[in-house]
Amino acid sequence: MTAGPSAVDQVAFLGKIERLLAEGQFVATYKYALLIALADLSVQHGRDDDSTLDVPIRAIAERFIELYWRQCAPYGSVVGDGDYGVLIQNTGRQASIVGVIHALRHDHGTLARAMRSPAWHRAVTQTTRLIQTMPLWRLQVLRSEMLEFLYEKSPHRGRIRLKRGVAANLRRFHGMIVRLAQGEWLRFVQALPANAPLLGPTSDLGQFLFGAERGALLKIAEPLAEAQSGLCLYCQRPVQAGEIDHFVPWSRYPRDLAHNLVLAHARCNRAKSDLLAAETHLERWLRRNDDRGAAIADAAARVSIVVDLPATLGVARWAYGHEESLRAQTWLQDDALEALTGRWRSLLRS
Template sequence: MSAHRAAPPSPEAQLQWLNKLQRLFSEGDFTATYKFALLIALADLAVEKGTDDGEPLALTFREIATNFVELYWQQTVPYVGLNRPHPQVLVAADSGAEHTLALHQSNGRQAAVVSAIAAFRRLNPGLSLATLRVDDGGPFRPLIGEVARTVAAQPARYLQNLAGQADRFLYEPVVGGLCLLPGVAYCLRRFQPLVQQLARNGWVRQIKAISQNARLLGETDDLEAFLFDTPRQALDQIGAELRKLCKSQCFYCGGRVHEADVDHFVPFSLYPRDLMHNFVLAHPACNRSKSDTLAALPHLERWREYIDRHDDDLREIGDTVGRPADATSSLAVARWGYGNGASGGARAWLRSMEYVPVTPAYLTVL
């Protein structure tokens, strides 16, 4: 590590940055949902690859495009509401025909990224996201390249326009990608849940504002869950597989589960991206009691052991249910979550109604 690393931004600089971010949502020009996807991708990558000092962070368009593919993947299936089963057919999102059921992500023509993913899925019906990050994209490589070109030509070029004026407060262009300015990765890590929520709300609003979607949306109000959550069916499948893997034992209390919940070990409210290694089996009561808090040290130690011991199994389950499985990313997310917790004075859940402070010692486990 270099001896001259940049210091974290001052509290005042962080406030200024938040102010700009807020302006981006109120004054930015959003005709497609790409800019929201780009913000979410940058925030995710800052958590996975950034550090807690003020260093700049260079990202390639291919890395960003890989996150785009993951984000838009489930949005290319027809929108039918989460409580009804998903039809297995994929509809041509750009066909313009009456039967188009995928949500429009852009005014006018369907967004190119969505059309590209939909076409790719029709050509590769058996392929799931599980292999997206293996072997530099493997079969996904051409798709990632195509999406990377769109990211470079559109949202990366226009995201930082505020009220019609370019204001580079997030990144500057570099060959083949962009570089987060000093302090930006820090802010994205620090304010992750806020950035995610702002971007998701903006995304949902944008989808609702696109006139072609009015007919599809109707009265349902599960749009945010459809856009961003793991589909119910996949969660049920994950639950069934984890039950076998964990011999129907609750991850937290060790008791036998009859009815089982699938719990996000690092809470979904902190980091809303479903990585297979972050799922554990739990009693509904344990799950509810833990709620949106981090788990205490004994659980963290057990989780570390769990993802090491079951890495292959978890990858396999990810393969079966089509969710991304990557121990390295999950560990980076946990390191970030507990690091924030320790510096922010968070309390961790030990058991029902019992909380303990998160200390830097937690990080030695990770």
């Protein structure tokens, strides 16, 4: 295994990301979505060494639809008939991804149902084409120059190749890059005059665009309670009215994946906060998903929460690896923290 990008390379990489967001030509929000999708896919499939990573454009398309799904719901209280109330994502006419998703929403209602429908394949194909013609070959174009540092054509059809060390950098700085892209995305949508009628003086636009869907999550509380025999995942005591917690914290990986959700006491959830759970919790979480993963998947599909166990495990591997490289402490209970022993590697191997 070769080493990852050097410190100098890492700083240069972040500088280029910043330039890309500051100087790139943005007529639609696609480029932000593309950057977030590449960061997410690097977490799921990439490595921490200097290797390249081939990414199927269809995988990017699936992530795209997921990112835009909630954004294509009517925003705020100013909701009338038809399209009114849906935020505009483009300086010209409405971005065509919105049309693709509007049709899926209309016919299937929830993302989870849409994913299982025959229409999904076609929607991904349409979105793939859109990504190929629009943001893919423009993300790396700045006002005055081409800054091709992220990816290039892959010799394999339907894929792009992330250049050496790019996946490692996207994994290392995932949180920072996603927050940067979301911030710019939010400002872009806010600044479009066409959206002005929808945006009140005190808008929760950021929460709407990128926040966790708390309402949907609550619907999985009961199936989770069943899967955990009525116990809080962390302290193993009975839990009555618990909270839904993201095992790998939302602040580190802002995506609702069914198997990442656990039932916990509000108190345990608060104490854990944005910390990664200690290895004993990791072991219990993995055992729960081994034993009851299928039931959780069924329940999640019914309430429109995305099910992808391999991706969830990839995210956990990334999160613990990242934590180890930072020598950060994991959360055990109350205010007790503990260092990683490395046991997480063997736990997450299978």
